[in-house]
Amino acid sequence: MTDLPGIVVTGGSGRMGQMLINAVKASEACKLVGVLERSGHDWIGQDVGVTMGGAAIGVTVSDDPVETFAKAQAVIDFTAPAATIGFAELAAQARAVHVIGTTGLTEDDIAHLDAAARHAVIVRAGNMSLGVNLLAKLTKKVAAALDEDFDIEITEAHHHHKVDAPSGTALMLGEAAAEGRGVSLKDVSDSGRDGITGARQRGDIGFSAIRGGDIVGEHDVLFAAAGERIKLTHIATDRAIFARGALKAALWGQDKKPGSYDMFDVLGLGD
Numbered sequence: 699m700t701d702l703p704g705i706v707v708t709g710g711s712g713r714m715g716q717m718l719i720n721a722v723k724a725s726e727a728c729k730l731v732g733v734l735e736r737s738g739h740d741w742i743g744q745d746v747g748v749t750m751g752g753a754a755i756g757v758t759v760s761d762d763p764v765e766t767f768a769k770a771q772a773v774i775d776f777t778a779p780a781a782t783i784g785f786a787e788l789a790a791q792a793r794a795v796h797v798i799g800t801t802g803l804t805e806d807d808i809a810h811l812d813a814a815a816r817h818a819v820i821v822r823a824g825n826m827s828l829g830v831n832l833l834a835k836l837t838k839k840v841a842a843a844l845d846e847d848f849d850i851e852i853t854e855a856h857h858h859h860k861v862d863a864p865s866g867t868a869l870m871l872g873e874a875a876a877e878g879r880g881v882s883l884k885d886v887s888d889s890g891r892d893g894i895t896g897a898r899q900r901g902d903i904g905f906s907a908i909r910g911g912d913i914v915g916e917h918d919v920l921f922a923a924a925g926e927r928i929k930l931t932h933i934a935t936d937r938a939i940f941a942r943g944a945l946k947a948a949l950w951g952q953d954k955k956p957g958s959y960d961m962f963d964v965l966g967l968g969d
């Protein structure tokens with residue numbers, strides 16, 4: 699039991715944090731050794747079993763990442779970009795696998811993560827579910843098979859608390875479509891349309907975002923041409939799918955060399 703990899707969950711009180719804590723607790727392949735929250739949060743100093751409404755489990759919520767990561771073989775992190783950048787450096791110092799689900803990262807943020815990945819394993823994906831990663835591979839294949847007569851439009855829908863758009867998943871799907879077409883997403887991305895935008899540019903990949911209620915996450919990739927349309931869809935109804943993927947990544951990363959990995963690596967979804 700004591701040899702099982704120790705997992706730290708950051709942002710423990712969050713929507714994903716709580717899913718992750720439950721997933722780690724239920725797993726026979728690892729053990730929960732720490733939970734982090736931001737300084738000032740009212741869970742700090744309390745047993746996480748109690749803060750989640752149950753019995754004490756002997757893990758106290760902390761706001762000290764250095765001390766907490768020292769106990770970890772893996773850190774699972776679904777928080778916010780600024781927090782994730784700081785955690786990457788500290789997880790690398792602790793030689794812990796850093797599984798990152800946080801979205802809304804800038805190019806500069808990703809450069810920081812790549813620097814940390816020179817010293818430790820980082821697995822990062824805008825969506826950790828098997829279904830979305832498969833959808834990305836399908837998107838790439840369909841985009842490669844069709845020419846620019848087919849306009850590609852990616853639509854995503856999420857709960858009203860979500861702070862970033864387009865979603866990490868939408869961007870993943872956009873990257874997959876762009877790769878299939880042999881172009882760079884940066885050159886063809888069209889997001890946030892409002893006002894007199896002008897006609898759609900041939901070859902663009904468009905993004906639209908819906909925010910409302912408690913939608914867990916829905917993504918459509920539309921290929922629209924004159925006379926016909928193809929739509930690829932993923933609907934998440936339970937955040938457990940993301941937690942399952944993240945836990946799989948944390949265990950998968952244990953015997954890997956330092957570097958940046960994604961869920962295609964973890965799930966063995968090559969081209």
Ligand SMILES: NC(=O)C1=CN([C@@H]2O[C@H](COP(=O)(O)OP(=O)(O)OC[C@H]3O[C@@H](n4cnc5c(N)ncnc54)[C@H](O)[C@@H]3O)[C@@H](O)[C@H]2O)C=CC1
Nearest residue numbers: 709712713714735736776777781799800801824825826940
């Ligand atoms: N890659 C994937 O499969 C998925 C990614 N996400 C992403 O995960 C992130 C979190 O999503 P939710 O759980 O819905 O958000 P949330 O707002 O419910 O939870 C975020 C938690 O992080 C904590 N936090 C923020 N700064 C911190 C710090 N410096 N130290 C410790 N804790 C800190 C907050 O207090 C909060 O409890 C978002 O970026 C979201 O897009 C969400 C679901 C799936």
Ligand SMILES: O=C(O)C1=N[C@H](C(=O)O)C[C@H](O)C1
Nearest residue numbers: 801824825860865866867915
């Ligand atoms: O914030 C969320 O909730 C989600 N975020 C991820 C994203 O940005 O795509 C994954 C999932 O769709 C839920």
